[in-house]
Amino acid sequence: MLGLPDHVTACLFDLDGVLTPTAVIHNKAWTAMFNEFLKARGQQEFDPVHDYNDYVDGKPREAGVRDFLASRGITLPEGTPDDPPGAETVWGLGNRKNVQVLKLLDEGKLEPYPTSVTYLRKARAAGLRCAVVSSSANTLQVITNTGLDQYLEARVDGVTIRERGLKGKPAPDTFLEAARELGVEPHNAVVFEDALAGVTAGHAGGFYVVGVDRVGGKHADDLARSGADKVVKDIGELLEEQS
The missing domain is CATH 3.40.50.1000 (HAD superfamily/HAD-like)
Structure with missing residues (x-):
């Protein structure tokens, strides 16, 4: 059947x-968020193919943040789900990514x-x-x-x-x-x-x-x-x- x-x-x-x-939108959002974060630390940019597939695709936001940061040897405080997007925490970065997603969703049908x-x-x-x-x-x-x-x-x-x-x-x-x-x-x-x-x-x-x-x-x-x-x-x- x-x-x-x-x-x-x-x-x-x-x-x-x-x-x-929406995977395309999520990829763009992850890339924009992480590149801003990594640039401030002088690190190599987020790879929208390999980094996306290996560390963040399909996972809850906080898990994606945690796994990608670990791949770069970066450790941040866990924080809480209510952390503002500007917070330098795992949840803060996840919420920052979500702001990007909502923005991209609003830009086109x-x-x-x-x-x-x-x-x-x-x-x-x-x-x-x-x-x-x-x-x-x-x-x-x-x-x-x-x-x-x-x-x-x-x-x-x-x-x-x-x-x-x-x-x-x-x-x-x-x-x-x-x-x-x-x-x-x-x-x-x-x-x-x-x-x-x-x-x-x-x-x-x-x-x-x-x-x-x-x-x-x-x-x-x-x-x-x-x-x-x-x-x-x-x-x-x-x-x-x-x-």
Whole structure:
């Protein structure tokens, strides 16, 4: 069904890079924030390809900040979620990055990937349960503004992670929580992910994992090594398999 194993009854979609091109916005925001921070310390600029994929993509903001800083040998106080964007703390830098994201979202209308919308519509028509699982605290805003909320029965995101004390990706907690909300077992659900951390999380949770390689095949091997059962360049390829 829809290019998936017959036992699948639910779909768990990552947001950024799977349903919407917000990964591009997040990448720009991380790059701008870190470059400003690194310039003041005379360090090499943030690499929007390798640093983004290796340290921040798919993770909660504070985890991305923490992991990237560690890669540069930088240690900052943890701070708190309420730290202002100007604070020199892990949470402060994360909040500074979020200011950049909101600014970029306000500058232009964000549209979901057309093939992802088609897949969501067909999945719901086929009776599959659907949820969005993202580390972003802006998930509700994005799915509402793009109209994706009409296809999604559950949402586990950055806000959920904080409120319920979940571990973010690459831990499987968020996907397991979404499956619980939908009332399905992990082996009956498929995870759609473009981030290595997300693929690792889905695999660790016992889900069937579809890796989405949005960079023209350059990421396919890494996704497979991280645990993807199948890798596609676009979700629409799964529909083509059924035609």
